Amino acid sequence: MLKKIMLILFFGFGATTYGQFQETGVEGNYNLYPAGSSDVGLNSIDVKGRFLLNFGKLKLQNETSFENYNFSYPFETTFNTEDIENYKIFGNRIHLGYSVSGNWDVHSYFKISLASNFQSGITSEDFLYTGGAYILKKGGSVANPSYFKIGAGYETYFGKPQIYPLVSYYKRLNEEFTAEIGFPKTEIFFTPNEKYSLSAKLDFTGTYLNLGEPLQPNLQYTAEKTGLSSTVLSINYNYVLDDAWSFNIGGGYLLNSKYRLLDKNNNEVLQFEIAPRPIFSTGIKLNLEK
Template sequence: MKVRFLICSLFLISVLGLKAQENFSANVNFKTEPTDKINFNETDIAIFYQKELGTKSKIANTLDYSNLKVNYEFNPYNFYEDQDKFNQIQDKFEYSYEMSEKTKWQFSIVPTANFQSNLDFSDLTVLGSLAISQQIGSKVNVIVGAGRTSIFGAPKITPIVAFDYKMNDKTDFRIGFPDSKISYSNNVRNKFSLTNSFNGNFYHLDESINADNNAEKAVLSQMTSALEYERNVGGNWFLNFKAGYDFDKKYNLLDSSDHKVYDYNTGNGYVLGIGIKYKQ
């Protein structure tokens, strides 16, 4: 009941906010990440909207639900027989303000509930970030900041650095941490991107599962390089495809002090994804 109430409440807040929207999108994505020992399959549903507040400030909100299913092909000890499904409900609120014509700062707060099947208040975690961007000339933008993120699995403070360069009307270039990207659009319907990102997540384990080994979190992290393609298939509808590879992939169990309890040694693997999006 707690899970259903929280999900319904978050979606109700987002729907009410759509009355004042200026930009809106909704998307569903499916992703598979097989490795030598374990296969990961994730379904993600997200709703995004943003609104300008006057001429200098803007707010944006993204409500996201994801379900991760884990298939253990090699399981000699049944050590993780119940750790095959993880859930996340996340709401990202962003506020940006133009301090001057070329300087802008952005603040985000991200309450997130990461759990298996039993949602509890102890599963709630607050992430977020603060960054400043500085426009240099007409083509270059530099971003610096820091945030509490889960890109390395367990939540921790990480830097944010990016150098954006608009090469021409068709090509954009970003190099930075945790994300880098080159985008090319040959017309209004096609967009190609080459991306590299450090990304990860964590999930609180149910009490019945961690009783024997003191594990309290399952954490995943990797660096992903991928080729992505987005196609406008008509009107406001878009299809997107993703193919890439995970490097330095880790899947561990941690105790209450974030010390490693168990390492699954998954090895690296490729990534395949497909999604559909409506945006206006």
């Protein structure tokens, strides 16, 4: 019974980036947004490594990440897209959590990134700073834990840095089902045994990237930034190979996406078409705490 509870906590809390700390380990993921006949396609990879330090009431987690985005464009695009076909993001995120009492936690996080196509090397415009803070109210029981989170973050969920709410409610419903409802993610987990789990997720994601050299897609405007935002509904299957290794595979549907070129004031210069479509993902994780 205890092992089943710990497994639920691993798949539920562990997978919730802003709710609780994740286990020390390394993971890699691949995502595919197939191109349509007349719009933009995208594939991406990301690799993350993290470690967790526990100082009693205070916990600190450091996460280092790398992301690579490859875009393909319709043949009829009227300008040279070579400079906007590949972007990279190098990031480091520090997450602090302090237990004020048995039921109340205070969390804050800060991330510094280099996000660009790096056409002119590294410049100050390539740096992106995000972060946030929230309060976590824990409840329920050992067998059926819950928490309520509320706070705010400076993030890029809709394609450019803005202040957003961070709010969610998590609840373990029974031995097999857990659920989290909120923003930027809503997710339901089904864990029938110790080897695998299924999850259904509605996720809001976004990136904000610098153009190393200004791009002029037409005679009137000049772009200096790129913004990508997506709303994705997906189903994911996670299988535990052993105490250290697990892998996942998923599929879903891109409900909405905006891929835009922006000027220096983040005003839209040009929007590319990314129509709703099926998407696919897969990944592998190494848990270094085992």
